[in-house]
Amino acid sequence: MQRRPSTIILLAAVLAGPAILLGCATAPSDAETTAKATAVLKASFREQGQAKLDRLVQDDTQKACSESAGKAPPNDVAERIEKANFASIKWPADGKYLGDWKNGEKIAQEGRGMQYSDDPKGPVGANCYACHQLTREELSYGTIGPPLYQFGKSRGYTDDVRKYAYGKLYNAEAYSACTNMPRFGHMGILTEQQIKDVVALLMDPQSPVNK
Amino acid sequence: MHRIHQGVLRGVALALALAAPVVLGQGSTVDEIAKYRAALQDGNPAELWEARGEDLWKQKRGPKNVSLERCDLGLGPGVVKGAYAQLPKYFADADRVMDLETRIVWCMVTLQGYTEADAKKGPFGNPDRKSDMEAYVAYVTSQSRGTRMNVALDHPKEQEAYRLGEKMFYFRGGTHDFACATCHGEDAKRIRLQDLPNLTKTDGAQKAYTTWPAYRVSQGELRTFQWRLNDCFRQQRFPELLFASDGSIALTMFLARNANGAAFDAPAIKR
Numbered sequence: 001m002q003r004r005p006s007t008i009i010l011l012a013a014v015l016a017g018p019a020i021l022l023g024c025a026t027a028p029s030d031a032e033t034t035a036k037a038t039a040v041l042k043a044s045f046r047e048q049g050q051a052k053l054d055r056l057v058q059d060d061t062q063k064a065c066s067e068s069a070g071k072a073p074p075n076d077v078a079e080r081i082e083k084a085n086f087a088s089i090k091w092p093a094d095g096k097y098l099g100d101w102k103n104g105e106k107i108a109q110e111g112r113g114m115q116y117s118d119d120p121k122g123p124v125g126a127n128c129y130a131c132h133q134l135t136r137e138e139l140s141y142g143t144i145g146p147p148l149y150q151f152g153k154s155r156g157y158t159d160d161v162r163k164y165a166y167g168k169l170y171n172a173e174a175y176s177a178c179t180n181m182p183r184f185g186h187m188g189i190l191t192e193q194q195i196k197d198v199v200a201l202l203m204d205p206q207s208p209v210n211k
Numbered sequence: 212m213h214r215i216h217q218g219v220l221r222g223v224a225l226a227l228a229l230a231a232p233v234v235l236g237q238g239s240t241v242d243e244i245a246k247y248r249a250a251l252q253d254g255n256p257a258e259l260w261e262a263r264g265e266d267l268w269k270q271k272r273g274p275k276n277v278s279l280e281r282c283d284l285g286l287g288p289g290v291v292k293g294a295y296a297q298l299p300k301y302f303a304d305a306d307r308v309m310d311l312e313t314r315i316v317w318c319m320v321t322l323q324g325y326t327e328a329d330a331k332k333g334p335f336g337n338p339d340r341k342s343d344m345e346a347y348v349a350y351v352t353s354q355s356r357g358t359r360m361n362v363a364l365d366h367p368k369e370q371e372a373y374r375l376g377e378k379m380f381y382f383r384g385g386t387h388d389f390a391c392a393t394c395h396g397e398d399a400k401r402i403r404l405q406d407l408p409n410l411t412k413t414d415g416a417q418k419a420y421t422t423w424p425a426y427r428v429s430q431g432e433l434r435t436f437q438w439r440l441n442d443c444f445r446q447q448r449f450p451e452l453l454f455a456s457d458g459s460i461a462l463t464m465f466l467a468r469n470a471n472g473a474a475f476d477a478p479a480i481k482r
Contacts, residue, residue: 028374036371037378037461044458045444048451055385055449062383069381070396070411114386114448130402142402144394173388182387189386 034067049116061085065178078177086174089167090185092192097162097199104201105208107194108134114189126169126184126198134201135208144180152203153210165199244404247482257349257426257478260433264350267343273323282318284311284351295355296475299464301366308372310463312437313455315347334454335438338431348424348435355475360421362468369464376465379458380410385448391462393447410466417473420466425479433478436463 028036038058047053058066061081064073072078110125112118129138133147155161168175170185184190190198201207268279268291284294285302299310305317312334319330336342364370383390394402395410409415424435434442440459444452452459 033374034378037375037382040375040461041379041382041458044453044456045450046453051385051448051450053450058382058384062388065388066378066381066383066390070392115445116451117445140403142400142405144397144400144402144407180393182389187386187388 050120051116061173068178073178081177082174085171088186089170089174097166097196098203099193099196099200101200101204101207104197107198108201124189126190137208148202149209151209157203157205162199162203165202166195169195169198255426255480257433257480260346260349261353261478264346267346268350273319273325275324277322279318279322281322284314291351291354293355293358295352296358296360297362299460299467300363301368308368308460308464310460311348311351312344312435313460316455331454336432345433345435349433349478352424352477358475360470360473360475362471364468372461372464373468376461379462380465387448389447413469416466416469420470421473421476422479424477425481428482
């Protein structure tokens with residue numbers, strides 16, 4: 001008589017393990033909290049200028065990367081994200097990756113674009129210097145991303161590296177799931193020509209990046 | 212009072228003059244900026260907002276012509292000292308978790324008879340139109356200077372606000388896939404030359420949270436924590452964060468709680 005109830009309690013404890021370990025059996029699940037947080041967030045914004053409320057509608061990549069909460073996502077999730085994003089890259093029809101590095105430098109310096117306080121007519125930049133060191137001359141650079149000084153010189157001025165640079169700028173999630181880097185082509189931030197110009201900044205032997 | 216203010220402004224002018232010739236050279240640039248920031252601490256025009264806020268707080272205002280002196284900021288009606296260091300918190304009368312700005316709106320409605328829409332109007336000032344809210348916040352927060360942050364997670368709604376705020380911190384969206392965590396999730400990072408606090412760590416959250424509100428030299432205004440969040444989301448390419456919204460309160464709860472234990476040290480002064 002004494003044993004059976006305790007066996008049942010033990011079984012219940014095993015089944016409900018995670019909740020009991022947290023010391024609060026009534027705590028909402030992580031999925032419930034995520035759903036509620038998303039709903040509260042959506043109700044806490046209003047559209048302003050060019051920033052409409054659809055910017056709060058997450059795609060699969062944004063959703064999965066939010067769930068990994070600053071940590072690397074599980075391998076299968078990372079693979080799924082990278083595969084889907086790679087498949088969506090639109091490569092240049094003319095097969096050329098290199099534009100004008102001088103224009104690329106301007107795009108790398110330009111911080112405006114897509115904020116509700118920005119003119120919807122532009123300009124729109126990539127603001128590369130916000131996160132990366134690129135040239136020796138520009139000392140005002142950020143450190144969220146790796147330094148890219150001598151990008152082409154150190155990797156070699158090959159077509160493979162040019163293609164990689166184009167793809168990475170077009171959709172960084174194709175190469176590194178849940179990276180901090182925006183998807184400049186995929187999200188329509190930069191045009192194909194602008195991406196080529198930034199590729200030139202990284203890959204043209206005459207660019208200050210490679211001096 | 213007038214003489215103090217002039218002294219404050221002279222101090223700022225002097226600090227700006229001293230810091231003007233920023234020599235460009237990586238190491239020295241950072242050093243010069245550090246010196247500039249240190250010089251700014253000498254005279255803080257936030258005092259002007261604190262004084263104006265105290266005057267307004269004690270003035271009879273609104274349709275009911277009463278002051279905010281009986282406003283309950285969490286420590287009982289009329290207690291301003293130390294109140295900010297315990298916010299946000301759950302208020303039974305509103306059955307809701309509130310941050311300071313939301314609570315002031317509540318008091319303006321319940322005590323002074325303003326409509327909620329009027330109480331929430333124009334929370335962020337500009338040179339043409341000063342914000343009463345920024346003045347109230349400057350005064351109330353100044354009364355917690357030196358008090359240790361002590362935000363409770365006792366009530367289930369406080370716990371929920373914290374959990375929701377944490378989720379929002381990691382929410383990626385917009386054209387650039389940015390979340391709060393994109394810029395504030397790692398140690399010793401910067402945007403251009405601007406240092407970024409890691410808000411996921413205790414020391415980072417403490418350093419950041421205890422130095423808002425702040426007088427922004429570049430804007431000539433005193434900015435509240437609601438403004439800080441609003442402007443972060445603008446730069447994140449999100450739509451506009453609604454003033455005193457549930458989302459803004461939840462995120463504030465997450466960050467304020469993470470700052471527990473540190474001495475509050477604002478209104479501060481920032482570039």
